[in-house]
Amino acid sequence: MLRGSGTHLGGAANVIEIESLTKRYGDAVAVDDLSLCAKPGEITGLLGPNGAGKSSTIACVSGLRAPDAGRVRVLGHDVHHERRRALEQLGVVPQELALYDELSARENLEYWGAAYGLRGRVLRERAAAVLEQLGLAERADERITSFSGGMQRRLNFGCALLHTPRVLVLDEPTVGVDPQSRVRLLELVRQAADAGAAVLYTTHQMQEAEELCDRLAIVDHGKLIAFGTLPELQSRLGGRDILGLSGRFDPPSARAALEGLRETLGDFALNTLDAHALQLAVRDGARVLAQVLAALEAAGNEVREASLRQPSLESLFLALTGKELRE
Ligand SMILES: Nc1ncnc2c1ncn2[C@@H]1O[C@H](COP(=O)(O)OP(=O)(O)OP(=O)(O)O)[C@@H](O)[C@H]1O
Ligand SMILES: [Mg+2]
Structure with missing residues (x-):
């Protein structure tokens, strides 16, 4: 296996620590002894083809699935054993849209904000601020069925931002998004990292990974095959x-x-x-x-x-x- 020069495991600076993670579905190994970490203020890309195990990794990071071996820590807390503490600072943007068609943009945000524990005035203010940030304030009270795919994707992202998490996990958030919305979404992801969040960003698009990510983990068949900054990875090809x-x-x-x-x-x-x-x-x-x-x-x-x-x-x-x- 190939590694960049940065630390691979552990270390106080790592906000997400994935350590020897293995996830199986029956006999099929979806994630195979995978280790990587993500730091605050950085976008760490998880890049790999269809079926590489990206979503399965994200599912273990977000507490949706339990690892078969290894562990995941978020801000030092084991996701499986200290679930509440690990997840309270985590915002998750799933690969499939997690929105309600019958609700407006604002109502969708308030629904997710409540799920993250926000109430009353704080919830309303955060929803309004996120709508602004997403560029959706003018359409806030429309049912989302009138939104383009790109607008829905932006809203799906916004749902993870309400509780101002220190850790963000995004699973292929730009799939099916028009170019303009895509640029907007990537800017929002960059802003979150610039504001200090640790971002784990899943994609199968190399160009996106090259443009956006500070550090990249390349996965194939559930295995980590390379991890490092882009220049570190390129130097492995020896120019x-x-x-x-x-x-x-x-x-x-x-x-x-x-x-x-x-x-x-x-x-x-x-x-x-x-x-x-x-x-x-x-x-x-x-x-x-x-x-x-x-x-x-x-x-x-x-x-x-x-x-x-x-x-x-x-x-x-x-x-x-x-x-x-x-x-
Ligand atoms: N619920 C499940 N039951 C059985 N097998 C599954 C399940 N979810 C995923 N798999 C299998 O595990 C492997 C990894 O899937 P996963 O969805 O994690 O990959 P991915 O990298 O996210 O792919 P994609 O780019 O298509 O989203 C694949 O072979 C997939 O068929
Ligand atoms: Mg996936």
Whole structure:
């Protein structure tokens, strides 16, 4: 496994501590010995493809499901054993909308505020402040069935803010959101972190993770495969580009041709090589492309398509797992 230089476990500064978390559904392991932490004032991304175990992790953080092994602490309190204390400072934005169609925006907020223990004037004032913050004050008393998907998503987020939690957990909050609402939502998430909250932000979108997150945990099949800041993660690729080729390859001769170029290519990694595809992580991809193609052709391989990508989260994911994230 790969880790950034930051502390991985424990430490007083960590507001969310997930330690060797395992969650099973019957025989299927959804979260597999996963450890990570989130700090105040930072957005920690949980990035992974469909079925990677993101929502299952969030469910254990928010006390919705009990871990099969390991534990989760929020502000030092074990979510399972000291549930009330752990959860009182936590705001959760679920992947599915948790709103009532028959209520207005304000009523939805007041409903959730009451669930978080707010009453009377404080509840009304907080609901009004959150409506302002969400940019929904003018539509506050309309039933939410008249709202766009993006407005409903914003409101869904606002429901977690009423009790001004120090810890926020968001599960894919921008899915199905129009671009304008998306920008607004991401700004709201950033504001919450700037105000000092520790934010755990789940997404399958690399671009969003790159833009938004201070630190990233990349998960696949329930396992943590990388954790660190974006520069830390990118440095794991050693500044290499990803060169992808498709065509007809004879793997032994293709491998030999590349080995023959080692002096030119330097420290390269062959991520994929089969009869139809070849993928190489290599420095200065553009400079060496012509030589790679010539050497492969000379060895009897046929290249039909070539693509070159800069190191990015996508190439990191590809290099670590051998597959692409869904879009
Ligand atoms: N209630 C459940 N019962 C059985 N299996 C489940 C249940 N919930 C999730 N799973 C399985 O656990 C694995 C992880 O699912 P999870 O929902 O945590 O992934 P995810 O990363 O949130 O995916 P997505 O991006 O689709 O939301 C998947 O294989 C899923 O099919
Ligand atoms: Mg999910």
